[in-house]
Amino acid sequence: MTKLLILVFPVFLMVSTVRAEKPANADSLRKDALNVFMEASDYIRKEIPYVNYVRDIKDAGVYIISTTQHTGSGGHEYTYFLVGQHQFAGMRDTVSCVAPPDETMEGQRALQLKTLKMGLMRYVVKTPLAKYIQIGFTENISSSVSTDKWDSWVFKGGMNGNLSGQKSYKENYISGNLSASRITEDWKLNFNGRYNTNTSKYLIDNSTLTSSTKSSRFSTLLVKSISEHWSIGGSFRVANSIYSNHKLSINVLPGIEYDLFPYSESTRRQLRVLYSIGYKYDHYMDTTIYGKTRDNLWIHSLEATYEVVQKWGSVDFSVEYSNYLHDWSKNNLSMNGYFNIRIAKGLNFNIGGGASIIHDQLNLRKQDLSYDEILLQRKEIATQYEYFTHFGITYTFGSIYNNVVNPRFGNSGGGGGMIIIN
Numbered sequence: 001m002t003k004l005l006i007l008v009f010p011v012f013l014m015v016s017t018v019r020a021e022k023p024a025n026a027d028s029l030r031k032d033a034l035n036v037f038m039e040a041s042d043y044i045r046k047e048i049p050y051v052n053y054v055r056d057i058k059d060a061g062v063y064i065i066s067t068t069q070h071t072g073s074g075g076h077e078y079t080y081f082l083v084g085q086h087q088f089a090g091m092r093d094t095v096s097c098v099a100p101p102d103e104t105m106e107g108q109r110a111l112q113l114k115t116l117k118m119g120l121m122r123y124v125v126k127t128p129l130a131k132y133i134q135i136g137f138t139e140n141i142s143s144s145v146s147t148d149k150w151d152s153w154v155f156k157g158g159m160n161g162n163l164s165g166q167k168s169y170k171e172n173y174i175s176g177n178l179s180a181s182r183i184t185e186d187w188k189l190n191f192n193g194r195y196n197t198n199t200s201k202y203l204i205d206n207s208t209l210t211s212s213t214k215s216s217r218f219s220t221l222l223v224k225s226i227s228e229h230w231s232i233g234g235s236f237r238v239a240n241s242i243y244s245n246h247k248l249s250i251n252v253l254p255g256i257e258y259d260l261f262p263y264s265e266s267t268r269r270q271l272r273v274l275y276s277i278g279y280k281y282d283h284y285m286d287t288t289i290y291g292k293t294r295d296n297l298w299i300h301s302l303e304a305t306y307e308v309v310q311k312w313g314s315v316d317f318s319v320e321y322s323n324y325l326h327d328w329s330k331n332n333l334s335m336n337g338y339f340n341i342r343i344a345k346g347l348n349f350n351i352g353g354g355a356s357i358i359h360d361q362l363n364l365r366k367q368d369l370s371y372d373e374i375l376l377q378r379k380e381i382a383t384q385y386e387y388f389t390h391f392g393i394t395y396t397f398g399s400i401y402n403n404v405v406n407p408r409f410g411n412s413g414g415g416g417g418m419i420i421i422n
Contacts, residue, residue, distance in 0.1 A: 032128040034120070038064035047113050050129050051120065055396060056345045061088050062123050063311050064116075067267040072183020073154045074101035078112050079267045082119050083311070088126070095119035101154070153182045168203040188223040188233070213378050215241035228262040234278070244380055245363045247285045253278035253299075270307040276300060286365045289382075295362060298325040313341040313348075324360065333357045346396040353389030 034051045037060035045053055057063050065081040077098045084091030097115040099108040124130055161174040177194045199212040216239065223233030234254035240246050255276030261269050277300035284293050301322035308315050316338045323331035338352035364382055 029129060034123050034127050034129075035059055035061045036064060036120070037062070039066065041109075043109055044113060044116065048117060048120070050124065050132070057311055057342070058345065061086050062091075062120070064119075065268075065309055065311065067309055069267055071098055071101075072152065072181055072188070074156055074181075075099050075103065076108070077267075078115065080116055080119050081268065081309075082123070084123065088123055091122065093119055093122060101156070151182070152184055153180065155180045169201070171198070171200045173198045186225050188221065188225075190221040191219075193218045211378050213242045215239070215243065217241075225263070228264060229259050231257045231259075231263075233257075234276075242285070243378060245284050245286055245288070245365050246282060248281075248283040250281040251278065252280075253301075266307075268309055270305060272303075272305045274301075274303045274305075276303075282363060284363060286367060288362060289364045289366050290362060291366070292362070297362075299323070300325060311342075313339070315339050322360070324362070330360045330362065332360045348394045349392075351389070351391040353387065355385065355387040357385055358383055 030052065035054045036051045037054055037057045040053050054060050062082055062084050065083075067079045067081075069077045069079070071077050075098060077096055079094065079096040082091075082093040082095070095115050095118060097111050099111050103111070121133070121135070124133060155178075157176075157178045159174070159176040161172070163170075163172050165171060173196075175194070175196045177192065179193070180191045182189045193216075195214075195216045197212070197214045199210070202209040202211075217237065218239070219235065219237040221233065221235050223231050225231055232255070235251070236253075237249075237251040239249045241249075253276045255274055257272055257274040259266075259273075260271035278298070280295075280297040280299050282295040282297070284295075287293055299322060301320060303318065303320040305318040306315065307317075317335075318337070319333075319335045321331065321333050323329075334354065334356035336354035338350070340348065340350040342348050361380070361382060364380060369379055369381065
């Protein structure tokens, strides 16, 4: 016991000394700092230390909702919605930045940090900490804007693959893709090509079982903006796939879309309804269960998508129905959704998943599939439904402040307790 006290006493003495060395005005500055509620990374907490990152939205003077969207060039647009509460009630701001597709991870987070700092200044200036803030401008401003020699066109190509194996198993996978896009306020054009091949070999009782699949696809999307709520366009696709029994599949599907909310508000909320109708040609590798080697089909679909991001959480839900016009019993109904709800202080619940009712598998092979084809899912199998789901709940309690970043021994930390069920 005496030895234990001898070992522990220096630790308490060291902690007491560290606390005593804290600047006299540090606590008063922290007390007067702006209370902010947001999903902040350790990087943001470290680089913006002049605010309090509170755990409960009710304790915040400002709550921040952040969203991310892909840009036409392949980069990302980061948007922050700042909403004032309590002494800042009535104050609202939206700030955003765009990171180009070739920007590094460090460059992206530095750009986000700078944007977030600028958005916070209107609120920080109303606190006693404002006198410690300095604002500078480091670049000369040109009087003219350079012309884009690519006229908003962006091209991208890539290839990836892997090889793996052991004594009784080998697998190789290769995938390549090419894309070109041009996205403006009035037009959206996408061209995509992709090729995949996957081969697996299994050694079982001195015999080798080989399973392989290949697919390729070229698709085009063309959309014209009509107004803040309406768009027209269409898609074109050419594909082949061993899995789907398609030697050649051609889809031409024009459509029209209406968004209940203006497209300019898409980062916060969307309620889009898309109706498409068109032609589909299928040339099959093997004779189908309907005795066909080719099909000329007319098809239509109706899709509705709802997305919203608010302080209580977020919702992303979509439902789509389609059927062949020659036989309405050949149809497909699918739903997908994700919900993240803040139930109460420190208590969050999320659930997501999807399900489909399938009655449109005209492409199924007439011949029976082998055991390995069924086991390895190398070829499409008859089914009337499919589904997936996931859910989780988190509960956090303890100090309402969470400002300190301490990377020692990894990112596990204190500052309260957390119960997670997944």
